[in-house]
Amino acid sequence: MRAAAGLAPAAARNRRPPAGVEPAVVGRPLDDADLVARAQRGDAAAYEELVTRYQGIAFRTAYVLAGSAADAEEAAQDGFVKAYRALRRFRTGAPFKPWLLEIVGNEARNRRRSAGRRERLAVRAAAEGPSGGAAPSPEATLVASEQRRQLLDAVEALRDDDRLVISCRYFLELSEEETAAALGIARGTVKSRLSRALERLRAQLGEVAA
Amino acid sequence: MSSADLELQLLALAADIEFPPAPDLTAGVRASLAQPRRSRRRWIVLALALIVVALAGVLAVPSARTAIERWLGIGGVKFEFVGALPQRTVTGTPDLGTTMSLRDAQTRAPFRIVVPPRDLGRYALYVHEPPPGGVVTFVYGGTKARARMILSELRGDYRPYIQKTMLQTQVVTETLVNGDRALWLEGAHSVEFSDAAGRFTSEPARLAGRVLLWQRGNVTFRLEGDLTLDQALKIAESVR
Numbered sequence: 016m017r018a019a020a021g022l023a024p025a026a027a028r029n030r031r032p033p034a035g036v037e038p039a040v041v042g043r044p045l046d047d048a049d050l051v052a053r054a055q056r057g058d059a060a061a062y063e064e065l066v067t068r069y070q071g072i073a074f075r076t077a078y079v080l081a082g083s084a085a086d087a088e089e090a091a092q093d094g095f096v097k098a099y100r101a102l103r104r105f106r107t108g109a110p111f112k113p114w115l116l117e118i119v120g121n122e123a124r125n126r127r128r129s130a131g132r133r134e135r136l137a138v139r140a141a142a143e144g145p146s147g148g149a150a151p152s153p154e155a156t157l158v159a160s161e162q163r164r165q166l167l168d169a170v171e172a173l174r175d176d177d178r179l180v181i182s183c184r185y186f187l188e189l190s191e192e193e194t195a196a197a198l199g200i201a202r203g204t205v206k207s208r209l210s211r212a213l214e215r216l217r218a219q220l221g222e223v224a225a
Numbered sequence: 226m227s228s229a230d231l232e233l234q235l236l237a238l239a240a241d242i243e244f245p246p247a248p249d250l251t252a253g254v255r256a257s258l259a260q261p262r263r264s265r266r267r268w269i270v271l272a273l274a275l276i277v278v279a280l281a282g283v284l285a286v287p288s289a290r291t292a293i294e295r296w297l298g299i300g301g302v303k304f305e306f307v308g309a310l311p312q313r314t315v316t317g318t319p320d321l322g323t324t325m326s327l328r329d330a331q332t333r334a335p336f337r338i339v340v341p342p343r344d345l346g347r348y349a350l351y352v353h354e355p356p357p358g359g360v361v362t363f364v365y366g367g368t369k370a371r372a373r374m375i376l377s378e379l380r381g382d383y384r385p386y387i388q389k390t391m392l393q394t395q396v397v398t399e400t401l402v403n404g405d406r407a408l409w410l411e412g413a414h415s416v417e418f419s420d421a422a423g424r425f426t427s428e429p430a431r432l433a434g435r436v437l438l439w440q441r442g443n444v445t446f447r448l449e450g451d452l453t454l455d456q457a458l459k460i461a462e463s464v465r
Contacts, residue, residue: 063254088250096258138243139242139243167238181235186239
C-alpha cells in the first residue's frame with residue numbers, strides 16, 4: 016500500500032487515529048531477512064510475500080535463460096517451490112535474491128530451448144523518447160527506435176554465453192553476484208565473460224555500421 | 226563507440242525491452258507446496274544439507290562414516306559441502322595435463338580408457354598426473370580455454386579419493402546412466418585432485434558449472450559442459 020505517499024508530509028504527521036481505535040501497525044515493510052526467518056519458522060504468508068516480491072525478476076531471468084514464456088513460468092514456480100523446501104539450508108545473513116536466482120536459473124537452464132526455437136527479446140513497439148526535456152520529433156523517435164532495435168539484434172546474435180551475461184547485467188539489471196548465481200558460474204567468470212562479450216558486441220556493431 | 230557509451234546504450238535499451246508479462250505465481254506456488262513431495266521420473270532430488278545435518282550424529286561412528294562418505298560421493302570423487310567456496314583465481318584455462326595420443330595415454334592409465342563415439346566430433350586428449358593413475362580427459366570444441374565439453378575418466382576404485390568436489394550448490398540430482406548410478410551437479414563448485422601421497426592440492430583447481438558424474442566398473446566418468454541434464458545423459462549413455 017502506497018496511499019500515504021500521496022499525502023503532504025505535514026498532513027501525514029498530523030494524522031491521528033480516532034480515540035479508542037488501535038492504530039494499525041504500519042511500519043516499514045519487512046526486509047528479506049525478516050521474511051526468510053519467518054518463512055523458516057513455517058510462516059506461509061511471509062514466504063508468499065517473498066514470492067510476490069521476486070516473482071517478476073525470477074520470471075524474467077528464467078525467460079532469458081529458457082527462451083520461452085511458458086517454460087519460464089514453470090521454471091520460476093518450481094524454483095520458488097524448491098527454494099521454500101531448501102529454506103532451512105539458507106545461510107542466515109546471506110542475501111535472498113542471488114540464492115533464489117541460482118535455484119531458478121538451474122530450473123530454467125534445464126528447460127533451455129535450442130537457438131532456433133528460442134523466443135527473442137523485443138523492443139517495445141512504441142518506445143518513448145527519453146523522459147524529461149522536450150518531446151522528440153517523430154523522425155528522431157524513429158531513428159532512436161531503429162538504433163535500439165539494431166543494438167538488441169546485435170546482442171541477440173551473440174553466442175549464448177555472451178548474450179546471457181549481457182542480458183543479465185544490463186537488461187535484467189542483476190548485480191555480478193546475482194548474475195553469477197543465475198548463470199551458475201563463478202563471479203570472476205562473470206567479469207571476464209562480460210568484458211569479452213562487450214568487446215565482441217562492439218566489434219559486431221562496428222561491422223554493421225561499416 | 227567507447228565501452229562506456231556501449232554500456233550506457235545497453236542500460237538505456239533495458240527500459241525499452243518488452244518482456245512477456247510476469248504471471249502471478251503465488252497461487253501456483255501455494256498449491257505445489259500443499260501437495261506431498263513426489264520423486265520425479267527416475268531421479269531423486271537430494272536435499273544434501275539436510276541429510277548432512279541428520280547424519281551428523283552417525284558420522285561420529287567410524288564404520289558408518291566410511292559408508293556415508295562413499296554414499297555422498299561417487300567412484301573416485303568425494304563431496305565436501307561448504308558454506309562458501311574457496312577464493313580462487315579463475316584463469317579460464319583448466320590444467321588438464323599433457324596432450325598425448327590415445328595409445329600413449331592407454332599405456333599410462335591403470336584402467337581401460339573408454340573412447341567416446343566419433344559423432345561427438347574431434348577431440349584433444351590430455352593426461353594429468355597426479356592424481357595416482359592419472360585423469361584422462363577428452364576435450365571437445367577447440368582449445369582448452371574455450372572447450373565446448375570435457376569428458377574425464379579416472380580411477381574409481383582408489384581410496385582415499387582421487388578428486389574432491391566442494392559444493393555450494395542447492396541440489397544434487399541422482400540419476401542413472403545405462404543403469405549405473407550417476408549424479409548431476411549444478412552451480413559453481415570447486416574441484417581439487419589428490420597427489421600421490423593422498424593430499425588434496427589446491428592446484429590444479431578450477432570452478433565448474435554443470436557436471437554429470439557416473440561410475441562404471443572401476444572407472445569414474447565426469448562430463449562437464451554447457452549442457453542440460455537431458456543432453457548430458459544422452460551423451461553419457463553413448464560413451465560405452
